[in-house]
Amino acid sequence: MDHAAVLALFDRDMREGARPDGPDARVERVGRVVRQVSSEHGWNGVVWSDLDAAGADAAIAEQIADFSRLGREFEWKLYGHDLPVDLGQRLRTAGFVSQPEETLMIAEVADLDLDAEPPAGIRVLPVTDSAGVDLVARVHEEAFGTDGSRLRHQLLAQLTADADTVVAVVALAGDTPVSAARMELVPGTRFAGLWGGGTAEDWRGRGIYRALVAHRARAAVNRGYRYLQVDAMSTSRPILERLGFEPLTTTTPYVYTP
Incomplete structure (x- = not known):
């Protein structure tokens, strides 16, 4: 894989050219920033920026002001190759928590x-x-120890509005949900995104996560997608590397709460 070329394609298709991830969301371009604005139940945040040292602080302040007027907590999704090189420090200084x-x-x-x-x-x-x-939300809460309300709302909205934009699966042991994951599909791009893969602690290390990745990958093949993308935690990275995924850069969420 030509890492530089694929990363540039990812930036263009999935970040600068981002599409709303649900029916209650919209994508806006404000100056040199692309952001998604959604309801309080959806994901709000910055997906792409092309900033320099001279304009970065003003762009950060503008996003804080706009989302604060809406009363929205939001995330600035910072990638390792984003500029300026001290953008993460600037976000922390402005009140974001990494x-x-x-x-x-x-x-x-x-x-x-x-x-x-x-x-x-x-x-x-x-x-x-x-x-x-x-069931997916129940697994999410058990696997990650976080509230699944936002996931429940977003996934149900996606399935209701356009089931062709998401593939979700749950793994059951008997009638007990033990693992779950989803894949988000963006028509017109070459990337399908794998999200939310989580397994209950007592069921880890048995190959369930790997099987759910393969299941979604087969679905992506059937739909004509060329690439799969994952934001991998340290626990899942070794599994993904064995399957054939390659690391291209890092990504860090910076969260601002008004």
Whole structure:
């Protein structure tokens, strides 16, 4: 993979040319910043910027003012190659709180090992309705220890508005949900994004996460996508590397609460 070329394509398609991730969201370009504005239940934040040292602080202040008028907490999604090089420090000075760093990993679907199947006793079901969404949110809360209300709202809205833009799955042991994940599809681009892959602690290390990645990758192939993208935590990065994903840069969420 030509890392520089694929990263430039990702920046152009998925960040500068970002599309709303749900029916209650809109994407706006303000100066040299691209942001998504959504409801209080959706994701609000900056997805792309092209700033220099002279204008960065003013652009940051503008975003703070605009989202604060809306009463919205928002995230500035900072990538390791974004400029200026001290943008992270500028965000912290302005009152943002940084979250754990992740690794942007991308794979060409044709190069992936897609044969991984769930272990014995685990069945993978597609999520198509509110009952399935509740199972996904339940796994999310158990796996990550965070509230699943925003995920529940967003996923149900996506499935209701346009089911072709999202693929969600849940892994069950008997009738107990033990792992879940989703894939977001952006028509007209070459990237499908893998999100929310999480497994309950007692079920980790058995190959379930790997099987859900392979399941979604097969769905991306069937829909004609060339690349898969993941913001990987340190726990999932080794699994993704074994499957064929390559690290391209880092990404760090910076969160501002009015």
